[in-house]
Amino acid sequence: MTSNARDRRLTALRASERVLSGKRPQTVREQLDRLATLDGLDELPDSYGEFGAIARLEQRVAELLGTEAAVWFPSGTMAQQVALRFGAELTGRDAVALHPMSHLERWERQAYSQLTGLRALWPTAAPRPYTAEELAGLGQPYGTAVVELPLRDAGFLLPSWDELVAVVEAARAAGARVHFDGARLWESAPHFGRPLPELAGLADSVYVSVYKALGSSHGALLAGNAALDGYARSWRHRHGGQLWTNWAAALAALDGLATELPRIPGYVRHAKLVATALAELPGARINPAPPQTESFQLYLPHPAEALSAANLELAETERTWFATGWTDALPGLAMAEIRVGADALEWTAEDVLAAGLRLLELVAKQR
Known part of the structure; x- marks a missing residue:
């Protein structure tokens, strides 16, 4: 990934109002402000x-x-x-x-x-x-x-x-x-x-x-x-x-x-809800089902490049971050690690499914 592509991705993630997988990166000043408390x-x-x-x-x-x-x-x-x-x-x-x-x-x-x-x-x-x-x-x-x-x-x-x-x-x-x-x-x-x-x-x-x-x-x-x-x-x-x-x-x-340690059991429980909702996406596969930790693998029948581009477009245009880190697992099948943290707790099952369907709409537009 080039530095320009990385900076664009991080900027979009920081500006997102909703984050399903992962967490927003913090600047040095933000980290210092946290330490000061x-x-x-x-x-x-x-x-x-x-x-x-x-x-x-x-x-x-x-x-x-x-x-x-x-x-x-x-x-x-x-x-x-x-x-x-x-x-x-x-x-x-x-x-x-x-x-x-x-x-x-x-x-x-x-x-x-x-x-x-x-x-x-x-x-x-x-x-x-x-x-x-x-x-x-x-x-x-x-x-x-x-x-x-x-x-x-x-x-x-x-x-x-x-x-x-x-x-x-x-x-x-x-x-x-x-x-x-x-x-x-x-x-x-x-x-x-x-x-x-x-x-x-x-x-x-x-x-x-x-x-x-x-x-x-x-x-x-x-x-x-x-x-x-x-x-x-x-x-x-x-x-x-x-x-x-x-x-x-x-x-x-x-x-x-x-x-943070006392909150982790809640993340693990919510990961099961997120995984159940994602399993309803067309062609989706969840590994493992249900998740055993707060993280799991999501497979979708599309190229990793297309899913990454759609995720970035979703973040930049609608301020919704779905998931990044897509890799091609098999021809036409890509995988991303879904990591449920504090930002994902506000997502309902309906929110998760709607965002996933919107992501797939953006993938379809690229063809």
Whole structure:
């Protein structure tokens, strides 16, 4: 995408009066104005995370997840490398069991192997979470079993609670550790209907993001026991993640935990309403149906380019933002990830269907 096309898209999204999927981007001034309203402005900034907002954020996340400790990282990619390295050194095994559609494989440039020297074992290549039986059938030793909650690229898919417990037990039986790629753990918890400490307690380590759902500028935390805590701090430094100060990201994350985290179950419930309405569009497919988190995949029988153009026209002419990020999944069939947040709560099922039909009208006009 050229800079002009990107600027046009962002301008249209910011000017939209209604947003179904995603959220409006904020200017630097708007983000600074938000920071100026948060608690903690009169305390000294953190210094290498030793006190201040970062220390409070680490303590709060550990409390929420029920772990002994949580360590701040500037990115989830860095946090996950450290978690998998820890598992390899603790078990003496350089293999990692993970899904080929996982974030580690597709979106982190295989950092776990390129920088840490680990190798992957794939229990399955099917577009769904792997099962306990598939994990047990690997027939090779591995140090860590990685479970992405949810498996985003397969449609934000989650196992059932019993299936998840079975996977954990299979990994334990193989003498391996369990790591949850929980970049969207906050959004996954409602599906399981269990308290966060019970969910996180299944794993030896859990990575959570503080910018996706919680609205911080960046950052992640790696939670686990005291041994992981010390190891993670040492390797964070070696990876270049021992930044001088992170107070702005930490304050925003603390605010997100206090204000946004309680709203997420409502987003998950509303995603089901949105998906049901979208399923009525001609040729539409929803994956999964119903959604298991606040996000899901929408497929429509039109080229991605046409749908993107129609979405932009709808935003610029009627100030209604439907969805962006369309990609061609198959010839004549495009997919977009629908992410339901605060802006979508005002949409009724009738609103969703009407906007979808209007989008398709604009697509038809292009022919």
